[in-house]
Amino acid sequence: MSLGNALLGLLSHGPMTGYDLKKLLDHPIGFFWAAQMSQIYRELNTLEEKGLVKSEIIPQEKRPDRKVYQLTKGGKETFLSWLNKFPDQLNEASRSRFLLRIFFSSKIKLDELAFEIKRYKKEMEEQLGYLNKVAQWIKDYSREKKLKKHAFYWNLIVKKEHKSIAAGTEWADECLQLIEQKKRKEKRI
Amino acid sequence: MSLGNALLGLLSHGPMTGYDLKKLLDHPIGFFWAAQMSQIYRELNTLEEKGLVKSEIIPQEKRPDRKVYQLTKGGKETFLSWLNKFPDQLNEASRSRFLLRIFFSSKIKLDELAFEIKRYKKEMEEQLGYLNKVAQWIKDYSREKKLKKHAFYWNLIVKKEHKSIAAGTEWADECLQLIEQKKRKEKRI
DNA sequence: GAATTCATGTAACTTGTTACATGATTTA
DNA sequence: TAAATCATGTAACAAGTTACATGAATTC
Known part of the structure; x- marks a missing residue:
């Protein structure tokens, strides 16, 4: 629970x-x-x-x-x-509709895949904006003495999200490049 | 479904x-x-x-x-x-017991937090090992002509996981450093 | 005048987890 | 000889989603 x-x-x-x-x-x-x-x-x-x-x-x-x-x-x-007490499993069983779709995406057009990845990237950017708001919120909140001690831990989470958003964005860009390459290659043949 | x-x-x-x-x-x-x-x-x-x-x-x-x-x-x-058809939400609602615990971890000892983060890092390393096996499995599998066309897409997923594992590991290391700093600081006071 | 916010929830349904059950065969 | 694998599931429970319901007050 x-x-x-x-x-x-x-x-x-x-x-x-x-x-x-x-x-x-x-x-x-x-x-x-x-x-x-x-x-x-x-x-x-x-x-x-x-x-x-x-x-x-x-x-x-x-x-x-x-x-x-x-x-x-x-x-x-x-x-x-x-x-x-230590949880016996740190991470929840992973479930990503997005990756599930990519797994099967040899069956859709490359352009559609590219579109979906672009949307993913956009979502990452939105999350980044939101994350910055959260970081600001932590700053504001931790002016209250009572909550100050939390800021350290909360910022660890922000740091993690930052890294994972950056990783996601980078990945999306590389994907889009690879897809472009593949498209050119397929045209040539 | x-x-x-x-x-x-x-x-x-x-x-x-x-x-x-x-x-x-x-x-x-x-x-x-x-x-x-x-x-x-x-x-x-x-x-x-x-x-x-x-x-x-x-x-x-x-x-x-x-x-x-x-x-x-x-x-x-x-x-x-x-x-x-495009899913209206790409990502599932996020749920991470691990981050939830960190959110509240001003109430546990720094050493315990460090321990938990070390375990997280270990898990990342295990996942990396597993990921490499998956990459090998894709190589082997895609020797069969029928499955060759999937390899491109499956490798996109591998690439994403690689990046997210790297981000996680990096984050864990930085956390451990920050925790050490905080411990030293608290001793001084 | 319409939409949004505050604040409460219930009901039905879907999805995910845990525990239990069986029984032969193969591997360590 | 103990454990793991093959292969099937059922039952009970826990957790998450979606749709529906109410009604005043405030904001656009």
């Missing part, structure tokens, strides 16, 4: 609603753990059933009530024990 | 049993699409219900019967239309 632990971890920064959690999950965390709203609400229910979080309804004027979740003792313990 | 399309794609190379499919999924495809045996059997049943594959039981001496699956016309069409 990695999503559950993500939620517990976020709640260790303070009480929040499902909606707030979703925003954090989208924003800096989306890079390495995505979740749908509906999944978050379900997970929060499960966590509450297990006694790891408790909720309190706070009425608001002119707005729907806020259902604010906070960690219980058990929740803190569960989260810390998850953090402290 | 990406797994379904992967299976259809593999079956387009010729009739196979679920077991054979699993071996291919583990071996070169595992890099970008993993699946459990039980999932494959279930997916094959679904594909058969939809009329995209058909199976034939071939009795064997001294071995359990083979249940050989092959594509139907509908299966070929479905696969090709999947290949030819």
